[in-house]
Amino acid sequence: MTESGQKFKIFKFLKIVASSFLIAALLLFTIASIRTLSLDVNVGLQLARWEKTNNLSLVIDHHQREELLANFKEAIRIRTVSFSEKKSNTTALLQFDSLLRKVFPTVFSSSLVHHELVANYSHLFWVQGSQHDLVPYLLLAHIDVVPASEADGWEAPPFSAQEIDGFIYGRGTIDDKSPVMGILQALEYLLKKGYAPRRGFYIGLGHDEEVSGFKGALNIVRIMKQRGVQLSFVLDEGLAVLDGVISGLQGPAALIGISEKGSATVKLSVSMVPGHSSMPPRETTIGILAAAVKRLEDNPMPRLFGHGPERETFEHLAQKFGLPMKFIMSNLWLFAPLLGRILERKPDTNAFVRTTTAVTMFNAGVKVNIIPSLAEAYVNLRIHSAQSLKEVLDLIQSTVGDQRVKMELVDGFDPLPVSSADEKSFGFQIIKKTVLDMFPTVTVAPGICIGNTDSRHFKDLTNDIYRFAPIWFKPGDAQRFHGINERISKKNYEELVVFYFSLIQNCDIQKLPEPHSSVHEL
Ligand SMILES: *[C@@H]1O[C@H](CO)[C@@H](O)[C@H](O)[C@H]1NC(C)=O
Ligand SMILES: *[C@@H]1O[C@H](CO)[C@@H](O)[C@H](O)[C@H]1NC(C)=O
Ligand SMILES: *[C@@H]1O[C@H](CO)[C@@H](O)[C@H](O)[C@H]1NC(C)=O
Ligand SMILES: [Zn+2]
Numbered sequence: 001m002t003e004s005g006q007k008f009k010i011f012k013f014l015k016i017v018a019s020s021f022l023i024a025a026l027l028l029f030t031i032a033s034i035r036t037l038s039l040d041v042n043v044g045l046q047l048a049r050w051e052k053t054n055n056l057s058l059v060i061d062h063h064q065r066e067e068l069l070a071n072f073k074e075a076i077r078i079r080t081v082s083f084s085e086k087k088s089n090t091t092a093l094l095q096f097d098s099l100l101r102k103v104f105p106t107v108f109s110s111s112l113v114h115h116e117l118v119a120n121y122s123h124l125f126w127v128q129g130s131q132h133d134l135v136p137y138l139l140l141a142h143i144d145v146v147p148a149s150e151a152d153g154w155e156a157p158p159f160s161a162q163e164i165d166g167f168i169y170g171r172g173t174i175d176d177k178s179p180v181m182g183i184l185q186a187l188e189y190l191l192k193k194g195y196a197p198r199r200g201f202y203i204g205l206g207h208d209e210e211v212s213g214f215k216g217a218l219n220i221v222r223i224m225k226q227r228g229v230q231l232s233f234v235l236d237e238g239l240a241v242l243d244g245v246i247s248g249l250q251g252p253a254a255l256i257g258i259s260e261k262g263s264a265t266v267k268l269s270v271s272m273v274p275g276h277s278s279m280p281p282r283e284t285t286i287g288i289l290a291a292a293v294k295r296l297e298d299n300p301m302p303r304l305f306g307h308g309p310e311r312e313t314f315e316h317l318a319q320k321f322g323l324p325m326k327f328i329m330s331n332l333w334l335f336a337p338l339l340g341r342i343l344e345r346k347p348d349t350n351a352f353v354r355t356t357t358a359v360t361m362f363n364a365g366v367k368v369n370i371i372p373s374l375a376e377a378y379v380n381l382r383i384h385s386a387q388s389l390k391e392v393l394d395l396i397q398s399t400v401g402d403q404r405v406k407m408e409l410v411d412g413f414d415p416l417p418v419s420s421a422d423e424k425s426f427g428f429q430i431i432k433k434t435v436l437d438m439f440p441t442v443t444v445a446p447g448i449c450i451g452n453t454d455s456r457h458f459k460d461l462t463n464d465i466y467r468f469a470p471i472w473f474k475p476g477d478a479q480r481f482h483g484i485n486e487r488i489s490k491k492n493y494e495e496l497v498v499f500y501f502s503l504i505q506n507c508d509i510q511k512l513p514e515p516h517s518s519v520h521e522l
Contacts, residue, residue: 045423045515046436053508056193058186058501060494068185069168071103072493073161075177076170082144082210093121093207096143104184106191113191118223121207122216127187129200135232137427137507138202138462139500140455141179142209142216142237145172152484167487174486176237179469180205182496189501198508202231209454217454224461231462233419233427235503236455238467239447241439243474250320254435255447256428257467258419259309260456261351262383264392264412267376268292268405274373285375286364292400293359293377299399301355301384301392305343306336308385309418309448310352314339316445351450355384355392378410382450385415416456419464421446423515427464434503435470438495470499 060068078099080092100123101108107125108115114126121143129136148158148171156162156169163169172178183203202224206216224231238257246253270285270292305311311332318329328335343349350356357379364375383392389412397407421428432444455465472492480486 048513051509054505072181076161080144085211104188110191119215119219123205125203129197131198134199136200137232138234140204140236142176142206169487173488183500185497186500206454213454217457221457233464234458238449240471240473252442254442254444257449258446260416260449262415264381265410266379267408269376271374275371277369289375292405303340304384304386305340305353312446356382389414
């Protein structure tokens, strides 16, 4: 074979490689474009014919407005603070109980409603349905709040429920007294209008959600299990309507939480015989532990973007982005790794990409001239849906890679199962329809909760847990949650009442309509 012949052959080979690469790229682009076009997910059900069950409408008049806002403000003024798992304000919790009985007399006297106290301060309501074959659902909320101090710089005292520019300020206005009061206010109005549900439902109000719900929610679950209850779905707090929060997204998005990250708290410790600082060993407990902690920070958990429900969020929202984001988000099968690298740059979006590692406590030493015998650190991890608690613990162990560092799991649980969000998903579609009827310009998409709620205790009673309330979040509002100046607009609180008023009636349909088919022929 001649030299020139060989050169030619190489050239030809390169040409073939190049052209097949081009063809492949073109093919990818075409598939990607078709996906971009056809992924206008879930419009099918919006066009379908729904059985009409929302016969009652709620037009809030002046008197009702005054009344529902006064009730809500009273709820905010009661300091139902959970200080720790062992310490809550029981006086306030009892006061809250009295408030509910006073302002929702019809709920507490209706023959359709069975009310019981659980663990002394939590509430469980059963609203009986006329049609027993319809599987009941549960609306969940909690009456306790995290502490708040005026000294932190609130514009209005945190338990004042003071009004400023159309907003009611106070701890619990978002988390979670607006759903608590909104749900019961809606039920009060429904019952007053003579409503009797077809589909029975429960309302659960926990009193210790902020400190894990081991008394309230867990006992509600225990009672329901004893009674053999199975639930169609659970709706709890969690995500919200995000308005201008996601950059690049056109219009607001209602994100319905379909899962929660798992969690782990790990204690790392190093111990050795104490010594005098005048004759120090080459490495101290502090040095060894600090190095271990540094290795954990230097080696974050693997990037898993696209392997959990965050993928569905992006696919649902893709249509509301301009190019090139629309193209990239519709084609996560190709671009997930790239997007993962972009998202991991900021702490708030990094949380969607991986299991996060946060070193939260580090204690060692008692005296300036003593080598401490013990150094301890606590690491708090939030586990991505595509990983298990066990995998995370194994990874920590191998990253620390030092036998002298003792590792202990303080508490932890796996990520929650992922609830359905397709066209056959009863709870998801009912919530979505209720949102769209009220706010037609909103895009509804499944989302993932970074934090945890009481609803996680209900995973044996249902396959589908949703975490959402139609609370409008604008840029900066997320910081109010557990922070200062927590507030809700009066208008938004009214919307919550209307939302639950409609949602309860919407649940009375026998079954979901068949999806409208034409959109899916692409
Ligand atoms: C709603 O009204 C329609 C028509 O009047 C009636 O057939 C249906 O049973 C009502 N639904 C409920 C849940 O009350
Ligand atoms: C507990 O609640 C009572 C009754 O609402 C209130 O008077 C008291 O100040 C609260 N205590 C704390 C520590 O918040
Ligand atoms: C409820 O209150 C009673 C009486 O104060 C107490 O003995 C009991 O332990 C409480 N139950 C729970 C679950 O807190
Ligand atoms: Zn909450």
